Structures are given as structure tokens and as C-alpha cells.
Amino acid sequence: MLRDPLLPLPARISERIDETADTVTFHFELLDEAERKAFRYLPGQFAEISNFGEGESTFVIAGDPAKPERLTVTTKRVGAHTEALHHLYAGAIIGFRGPYGKAFPVADWKGKDIVIAGGGIGLAPLKPIICHVLNHRADYGKLTIVYGARSPGDLMYAADREIWAKAPNTELVVTVDKGDANWKGREGFVPAVLRATAPSAANAVAITCGPPIMIKLTLPVFKDLGFPAERIFTTLEMKMKCGLGQCGRCNIGPFYVCKDGPVFSVAQLQQLPQEF
Amino acid sequence: MADGMKISRDSLLAALRKRGALWAPNDAGRWAAVDSLPELGPIRPRRPVKDLFTPPRREIAHWKAGAGPAEIEPAQPDETPGSVFGVRPCDARALLLLDRAFLQPPHLDPHYQARRDNLLLIGVACQPGPNCYCGVFGFGPDDKDAVDVMLTLQADGFAAQAGSPRGQAFLATVSGGAAAPAAAPRPGPRPDWWTGLPDPKALYANFDHPIWRELGTSCMNCGVCTQYCPTCQCFTVDDESWKGEIQRLRIVDNCQRSDFTRMAGGHNPRQVAASRLRQRMLHKFSYIPTQNPGLVGCTGCGRCVDLCPLDRNLFADVFEIMKRINQEAERVA
């Protein structure tokens, strides 16, 4: 018999990392061995995570796509469900269904430089791209990562950033809006730091994700740097419930963000109603 | 399909009973299990037949509080064979639209599919009411394209026509049927001022037209229109607990509610009432036709017109929008 696509698969949390005061990363594994071994996902795809008894929410799968047995989501406490999720620790059972949505077209980007501008928890959907590029280092040109957060305490993925900083042909620029007494790094907003970093747009693609205001201000910087709209990508944030193109919530113009997105090029976004 | 048949009420009931369970509209206009063939009103019942296929509240799974992962019990699709008596063409046509949502690979809804596979749709031709508009969509009150069998009430039984091979096979099991020439299909009602369906692209191109805001004044987003719409499919997923038993549910939702698109952080892209009204109208008359040429997200049942507490008429609104858009296009040209 067909499986109900709304039925989650049980998974066990293997590790919990408190990234910031309100953001937690969970690593988890599907319990069913056959499902776990068969599972694959691509950078940018998302999943529905259940805390049984509390409902479901949508998160991007923020892991290394080359290690699909170890799944990862990074969650920020903003509502009732994420609040409940943040009470879970290693060993707890959660529900998982996915992957959903169109991925970043990483295969089309081979041979190109990759420029990534992320803000806050917006680094989560970008992390699988970074992992993918580093896993296939020879296939891609220079990797530039500009990552910013409000304060030093709001920076996530410390362990990953250490790896990225040492990776070959990779430039990692970390910035905070406002530093503290111990902060020795850069201060400034992502768009300004991106402009100062000035990555070459020749034969490069740009990907940005972060709070709406950051995206809004970052897109013109990419444009000024010479990136055409077809080569700037972002993910559209929209309330979702099913992930299947059925529940109607994420409908925007003739598209469903869950099915036709969440990854869109800016050229595609320009065709959509300016609702979001 | 072959010509029509003449069948008696009793032999129809006997054949339906032999097939399995039987559903029909009850006195309150809701779809309920019945033992006999009810007398139907002249027009569509209050609730659309979609209730039997995609119920407002459907369980996905249930478990006891604190249960382990192995004890999560998925809900089983209802595969009871049976028939639905009294389906109106507008509601049946709406199921074709729902099929596109729920029977689309790779994410088929097994619950919906089980109902579609196992329930025979027995249509009964209606006497259109004042707000019935099936003619707008090119079919009439005895349209048999989306049902298995279409019946027309006669003094001494029904005139029956098969609408599908499955219906044809069923009619062969009805005893005492006599061949009779099929009546010509009746045209459907439509407003005398109606000039045709809007151009989906033109509607979409006028996404930012001020008329949406103007129409927004006459709509309070109560959402009654969507609750009774035979084609509306939107839902939400949530858990409910009751005395230690937890249910994961798929619950009907609608695009007119302010929290439909409100995200956990508080941001809501459709904050303004008019934007939600626009979403509903564009989805039905622009997005669905754009995605599925030849289909429209409305079948003209007119329940939304009947029930709107603000007395709005969807068709009059669509017509008014297109008239304004066309007039402005002409002025520019």
C-alpha cells in the first residue's frame, strides 16, 4: 500500500549543539535502516520536522549532502513548536519527512566561482552548498563566504567555520553588526562587507540567504558587482505545512514555493508578484 | 457511451446495496451514510461532496502520550466499497480538480485515492437555483462527464446514463432496466451579463491593480466561501491530544484567515484583507488555469454567493475586474 506522504518517519537525535542563545542545531538519524540507507538529498532541499504531540515545522536540511545518513537541522526559537523542539536532547525521537523542494542547481555551477552571503540563521541553507563545493573542490573555482550576525554570540557553526577558514581556494569573511569587548574580527553589515570584499562576478554565481532586510540590501550589491539576475540565487521563506504542493499555503502566483522553490534565481523572482 | 436506461428506484437501491455502503446528503445537507435513497432537494446540498474524499478533519496517525516510535499508528485509508448517491455535476467536476492536487505523483494521498477508487459516483440532475452558474463553465445540471452514472428523476424512477466504464458496468447490474433513448444534455445557467471567462494572464498581469483594494472593502475575509467551496483544498497539519491520546491531523484551513500565511516569527506577507481576497480569486481564475490549461478553479456551484454574509457575488466581481482591466487596456491602445 502507498505510504501517506504526510506520515513522518521516526528519527533519533544523535547530537544537539546550542549555536546561540535562541538557535539549536540537531543532528539526527532515521531509525529505519532501509530508509536511512536509501535517503539522499540535495543542497537547498527542506524537510518537515515533528515533535510528536506538538506539530510540525519546516526546516532546511543543513548538513553535508555527501553524508545523508546524518541529517541536520538548525532551528531558531520563534514559536510554540520550535520552543518545544528546544526542550529535546540527544536520544529523543522526532519525526522527519522529506526531502522536499527544488535544490540549488550545483551541477550547473561546475567550473564557476561561488560567492555566498549569509546572515544569521540564513547560513543554514547555504551550508550544504559549502559542503558540496568543498567535497568536490576541483569542480569549482574560488569559494567566497561572507557571513554576518548581529553580535559575536549570534554566530553559528563555529566548528564548520574553522574547517572552511582552512579550506583551499576559500575566503571566509565573518562580520558582526556590533562586536563586544573580546571581538577582534570585522564589524559591519553583510551588504557593506560584501561590497568591500568585492568578489569577481566574472564566471561566478552568487547565493544569498538571511533576514529579509539583509537580502533586500544585498541584492543591489551583487548587481553592482556585476552579477546578472540569472546568476543570483536565494531561497524564498514562506509558511509551509505539507511540502507536497497540496496544502495551498505557499502558493505564490502560479507556483508553490514548496514544489517549485524554495530556491529561486533573482531572475525568476522578478517574474513573481511582489507579494513577499 | 451507449444510450440511456430507465430504472426503478427499488432496483437501483438493491444494486447499490449489493455494491456496498451508501452515502447521500442528509436533511442538514451533510454527506452521511444512509440505508435508503433520500429525497433530494432541487439543488446541490449545503456541503460539497469533497467532504467524503478529503474530510475537513482527517487523521494521519495517532499514538499514546509517551509512546515509542514503534507505537505510532498510521491511519488506514478507508477502502470500503460503496456508492455516493445524489452527486451534482458541479461537485463531481470539482473532484477532477482535487485529483490534480491529491493524485499527483510522487506524493499521492492514499486516503483520497482509496475513496476515489472505491466510491461510485451516482449523479442526480438538479434544478439549478438562483446562484447556480455551471453554464459559465460549459456544462449543465445533468452533465455526466465527472460522475459514473447520471440519473434524472422521473415520475416512476430514474432515467440513467453511464458517465464512465465503471458506471456502465454498474448499470448492467441493475435489474429490470429498460433501454431508453438518452435525453439531450440541458444547458447550464449563467448570468445574462456574463460574456466569458477571464484571461488568466491578464488577471495576473494586473496583480497590483487598485481594484483589488477597492473590492477588499466589501470583503471581511470570513472565509465562508472557501469553507463551502467544492474545489478548495487547503489544509494545515497539527497535533491534538485528548485524554492521553494524541492525533496527528490534517485539518481544513483557508486562505482568508489572517494566520494562513503568518510565519512563526510574526511576518505575514498577506497582512491586508484585500491581498487575501486577491489570492483566492487569482488562484481560482488565474493560477489554476495557467498551470492546467482548460481547467478553472471553480465549477460554478454558487455556494459562495449563497452564503456570503457580505452579499458578494464572485462572478460579478470577476466580471467587474475584467471589465475595468479591458477598458483601461483599450484606453491605452
Next chain:
Amino acid sequence: MNQSLRETVKNLFAKGKVKSVLGYREHPLSQAVVATLITRSEDADTLIFDDRCVQNLARALTRDLPLPVGIVVKGCDGRAVSMRITEGDFAREQVVAIAMACAGVKADGKTFDERCQRCEMHVSPLADVTVGDVSALPKPEKTRAETIAKIKTMPPAERFAFWQKAFEPCTHCYACREVCPLCNCAVCVTDQNAPRWIEQTAKPSSNLMWHMIRAFHHAGRCVDCGECQRACPEGVPMHLLDLCLAEDVEELFDFKTGVKQGGKWPFLMFDPQDPDSWLGGPHRG
């Protein structure tokens, strides 16, 4: 009446007293009476007022309308507007009440609505301009007390059973909330999920919970326009419950909703002299 309404509105535009007017128009195609917002004096000719104007437009008042906004009001509608001003939704000068001499409306097109038959306030108490002959308005044919008598006289168990049955058809569509001019909470209690006060699906427990909370939140605020009842696609008689509470509030606090600006508002203010003992004041009963 239409002519003098139109003249009045044009006059308000001419004097710069309003930037927009909410009123009723007859839809040219469907012939139904629908709400309309006009922003130009010349569009005043589309406005109408007659016994088909059953809707309460007070709900359509939003702060994003061009202010000051004129609003065509019946007696009950005007009380709702007055209440919204009292509650701080609008400043008094942002709203211009165009009070119609309303003899009552006919939702069914034939007879006056039940609420109109017992209406004691055919002209809005909040009135910047008045249109029509206010001297020729009907007297109430019955009282609210008569309407709710059958409920008030039921023994508690019977009354509880009555309401449980009455709420049974509720599907939690919240149309009653959306059309109510005084359901003006920024986030309704039903939409809050931390904690989730009311479950989203219809069942006896959540139906009772929703209608009780709804009614309590309307005590001393309901203006008896009956929109909730009229909007309900399942015919739940929730307005009866509002009426019962309105009767109690009037009796206990000597208060009629939306009749005058200022003064004491039972549901809205804390008063150590509150007649209810658990608030610390002297108990009246």
C-alpha cells in the same frame, strides 16, 4: 433617502471633512447590496441606503483607509463605531458618522430582522450628520428580555444541554469573528498556539470553549447588530448568548454599549469599587 445621503456625502467631501466614505451600493450586475469605499465626491451617486443594507460596516473601518473616513451607519452600526473609538481603535476626529434614520432592515427581503423588531436605537447615538426623518421611526414591537426568556427560564442542566446542542454544528470557521465589528483583537485567542487555548477542530469541548470565550469577550461590548449570527453558515445561534450577557451587563452595571462616549466601560476598566466582591469592592447583591 438616497438623494439626501448623496448630497450629505458630497457636502462632507466639499467641506474637507472626509477623505473617504464607507457606504452601501447596489452592485450593478448582481443587484445585491455590497459595501463600498468611495474616495471622490462624484462617486457619492453610487451610494444607497434602504432596508437591504443589513451589513454592519463598522468592521470594514481600518486605519489604512484615507482618514478621516465617513461611515454610513444604522443605529447598531453607530454603536459599534462608538465602541471602537472608545477602545482606542480610532481617534474621534478620524471617523465621521453619517447616521441614517433606519426603520430596520430585511435580511430575508420580506420582514424586518428580529433585532430590528426590538430595536430601541434606530438612529446612531454617534452622529456627526443625520440623514432622513428621525421623527417617523417605529417603536420596538418586542424586548430583548422576551427574546432570551426561554433560555433564562431553563434550569441549568437543560440550559447547558441547549447550548451544547446549539454549538454542535460549529465547524470553527470563525466567520462570526471575522464579521464582528468588535472582534478587534490583534491576535485572536483561537489563533494563539503558545499555549493553544482552543483546539482547531470541531468537537464538543472546543466548540463550547470557543463560544464561551467569544461571548465573554463580548460582554458589555456587543451592540446587537447580529452579524455573527447572519454570517454563520451553520446557523449556530451564538448571538443569543451575546444577548444574555448584554442583559446581565445592563442589569449589573446599568450600562448600554456604545451609547455615549466616555464613562465607565464594564469590560474595559479595572475599578476597586467594582460591584463584584472578588475584585475587592462591596458586593451589590
